Amino acid sequence: MTTATCLPLVRDEAWLPVEETAHVGRARRTATALAERLGFGATRTAEVGLAVTEIGSNLHKHARQGVVVVRSVRGERDAAVEVVAIDRGPGIGDLALAWQDGQSTTGTLGVGLGAVARLATSCAMTSRLGMGTALAARFAPTTDWAPEWGEESAAGVTRPFNGEDVCGDAYAVCRRGDRLVLMMCDGSGHGPLAAAASDTAVRVFHDLPALPAEEVVKRLHAALRGTRGGAVAVADVDLVARTVRFCGLGNIGAAVVTGDRKQGMISVPGVAGHQARTIRAFDYALPDRAVVVLHSDGLTERWGPDHGSDLVVDPPVLIAATLLREAGVRKDDACVLVARPT
The missing domain is CATH 3.60.40.10 (PPM-type phosphatase domain)
Known part of the structure; x- marks a missing residue:
């Protein structure tokens, strides 16, 4: 009999508009509270908060109709925090350049992308000029550890x-x-x-x-x-x-x-x-x-x-x-x- 392998249970915990400065703090607090509930240590929880602050700040500065979605990802033994950022901004013409530290031009998510990528267990982004940008960053309990489920299809x-x-x-x-x-x-x-x-x-x-x-x-x-x-x-x-x-x-x-x-x-x-x-x-x-x-x-x-x-x-x-x-x-x-x- 063929064994079934179910993908991890993903729950979208909160959809949070990011249209003013106060919204950035709300996104950070929501993500760090989830990390604490999932058993993350204090240092890793702070790293999640730093990454979400960078994501939210850049949505506020550069995007239109920016939203941060905070998600829990649970397998049989492991759990992770995932953050999806979606906007209707101007889009990014050069994604490779946008990942580099020090890039902060209108149309990019800003100077924090390099830090977000380093802090996240996995991170990806897509963008289209004139349509907007979407970014997904997943955070396992430690930076050098991969979740049990690997890459989902x-x-x-x-x-x-x-x-x-x-x-x-x-x-x-x-x-x-x-x-x-x-x-x-x-x-x-x-x-x-x-x-x-x-x-x-x-x-x-x-x-x-x-x-x-x-x-x-x-x-x-x-x-x-x-x-x-x-x-x-x-x-x-x-x-x-x-x-x-x-x-x-x-x-x-x-x-x-x-x-x-x-x-x-x-x-x-x-x-x-x-x-x-x-x-x-x-x-x-x-x-x-x-x-x-x-x-x-x-x-x-x-x-x-x-x-x-x-x-x-x-x-x-x-x-x-x-x-x-x-x-x-x-x-x-x-x-x-x-x-x-x-």
Whole structure:
């Protein structure tokens, strides 16, 4: 029997706008409080605070509509703090130069990028002139230690509805031998009851054995009875055959995306946990250098391959962040999951 390896549990703890000086301190305090909760030592917690101060200060100085997302990343034994910064600034023309110490011109994140990269366990950035910049920095408990899960082939970002503390959308990813299985649930409505439905879907998905995508959706439909229910989708990626078997119930958006083409994938009408007349899967080709994207209806469908990130080289978390920045215009919970099959 093939053993399933689930990606670490990532929780977006706080979405923090950075539009004035006081917001920088709030981002620092949120990140260091999370580090303390995860058991970081005093020195490492202070290093996280220094890096977040640099990130936030440069968003305030150089960007427009800057946001810092503070995230917890938990595996079976390990935990890390992750910070994702997203802006609609002028963008950076020379990323290699921006990483060098001493660079502080308008359009860069500023003089602190070199320090951020040195303090972080991993750090990456993407930028597009005229569109903005996204940066992701992950901090393990010590600077010379790598988390147990290594480099992920998939990553997601969630954003709660304005005024809510929790997001009603959730996702999960499992690796089963030569297959990468993605799941997303958009709990009906928003707030704690929507989050309870999507959390149930994540828990059940993690406990299921290897099953066809349509059977997984059937199991999720049954498990969500008694909850608010929601839209669910499963994408089963065959890494050898280079195909995607997709089954969606409700309005989860899904696509296979290359540098110049977006191939939408079909979901059928229904609400998991309440109504499902037909549950059906569809098969799609997975070209080389393609990514698989799932997103909730907190994003408009009107986005294309050129949405502000490099699909070939950028980490999935940065692709998800830039896609949320460009398409997450609806007043609703929002969730994006991006997988780069390798």
